[in-house]
Amino acid sequence: MRSTFKLLFYINRQKIKKNGKCPVMGRITLDGKVSQYSTGEDVQPKFWDANKGRAVIHGQNPETSIELRGLNRKLEELEEKARTAYKKSVDSAGYVSAEIIKNAVTGKAQPKEHLLALFDEHNEEYAKRVGIDRTHHTYIRYLTTRKHLYNFLQYKYGVEDVTLRSIDMQFIENFHFYLSTILKLKTISLNDYLILLCKIVRLAVKRRILSRYPFTGYKLEIPPTLHRHLTGEQLAKVMAIDLPTYRLCHTRDLFVFSTFTGLGRAEMAELSERHIVTAPDGSKWIHINRQKTKVECRIKLLDIPLKIMEKYKGEGENGRLFRVPATCSLSRSLKIIGEMCGLECHLTYYMSRHTYATEICLSNGMPIETISKMMGHSSIRTTQIYAEITNQKVRRDFGKLSEETKGMYSLPDDNMPSRVYQCGRYSGWKKECDQEKNEKVP
Structure with missing residues (x-):
């Protein structure tokens, strides 16, 4: 050079x-x-x-x-x-x-040349941005990734840190193996930690600590995504079941509210009176920005969400409509509700949003462009992933297609001999066709 x-x-x-x-x-x-x-x-x-x-x-x-x-x-x-x-x-x-x-x-601003040292520096800077342009949830993920890396280095190499220049493709493969076998994490969970490790290593490349990215060619294993939603029968069970405690009733009502509005847990926690807008015709609408995409959602409040709002009026703090528990608390309650209803599926809060797109909107004939606007998606391709076509809608749509095309098309009667299909394996087919043709001539 x-x-x-x-x-x-x-x-x-x-x-x-x-x-x-x-x-x-x-x-x-x-x-x-x-x-x-x-x-x-x-x-x-x-x-x-x-x-x-x-x-x-x-x-x-x-x-x-x-x-x-x-x-x-x-x-x-x-x-x-x-x-x-x-x-x-x-x-x-x-x-x-x-x-x-x-x-x-x-001697100032010396770059951190060790993996966990750079990780700690990144996390300190990230913590200062939490609440401004970064979320606390992602900050916790970085801390957890750092903890898993430290335990991995102790387990695999018997050291507390490694130099960034010693990291190679084998390192990330060993870390992947550690997460999947020792910690027994599922692919969708361990991918989060691998992605954050890759981000820290790319930061080292950006700061010129590394001359090249050592994980070039490495691909995450992407499991097939199952966008589960409740059927109409399952949703009816959840809404009708008699629950024994206030906590379970409260969780069920929040779930149902999200099922009829498409709001995620983050938007439910922020929902307040200022987000409720009354239209000139007297109908009430929710105008709120999605925290993930910053795109505004415009959702009409149906009868069931309005009843739930009235039921819990005054419960929320600082002007909010609801008191929304933490995700882990909601998950525990929903698991109990799912078992009591006999749903035979793992009931999660996010299924309410997916059920809104499929069972409430798409199955009732709402255009996907409207659903995309109501759910606050930045791209309609995202809506196509969420809004899976249900079997009920497939039967209904093909029923309409069958009625509309009935008698519209027909095939001509060409008097084709029955042995023509054997032309590929029967050498005498042409001779027999000519013989049948001559027999028909008077």
Whole structure:
């Protein structure tokens, strides 16, 4: 790698201190780009040789000479440190900049060259952005990934950290094996941790700690996605069952509200009076932005959601309509409800949103473009994934197709001989066809 690399020391004559000395500055020039820094030393201008970039020692008294020799020795150490940083950066990363050399000389902003050290630095910065443009949930995922990596390094290599340059394809494959066999995580769960590991490694590439991405060619195993929803019969069971506790009733009502509005748990937790809009015809609508896509949802409130709102009026805090428990609490309650109803499926809160798209909207003839707007999707392709066509709608649509096309089309009677289908394996078919044709002629 060829580059123009120059070092220069000079004094800033514009800043003269009270003792008559000027600060000594360093300048690094690399491929035309300049980076300057303060050496932390100073000297009187009359003792400075601008051509050599050093203090003049010859002809000075012994006390001054000792001081100036110490200054020159410090400058030589800084120069050697800069040249070492230049060579190390070129040899290891294949890339160097004036800013990298400056940081190495001054000892500031040294890049973290170990995996967990960089992970910790990232997590500290991420924590400061939580609530601004990052979510607490994702922050917890980063912390959990860091914990699993630490335990993996202890288990597999017997170390507390590894250098980023030692990471290769085998490393991520070993981590994958550890998550799936030792922790016994399902593919959809362990992929989250692998994705966050890849993000940290890409951060190392971006910061020029690594010259290349070590996981190039690695592909996550994507399991088939099952977008489950409740059928009309299953939904009726959930709505009709007599539940023994307030907690189960409350969870069921929230689930049903989401089933008839398509709101996710995050939007339910934020739903307040300001999101309820009354149209000129007197109907009530929900206008709320989805937290995931920031796209506004516009949903008409049907009779059942309105009754649930009236039932829990005044329950929420800070103007919110509902008191929405944490996801883990909802999951436990829904599991109990699903078992009591005999649904024979794992009932989750997100199934309410999917049921809204399929059973409530699509099965009742609502256009997919309208569903996409009501669910707050940024792309209609997302709606096509969520809104699975139910068997009931397939039968209904093909029933209509059968009625509309009945008698519309017909095939001509071409008097084709019955043995024609054997033409590929029967050599005498043409002779027999000619014989039958002659027999028909009077």
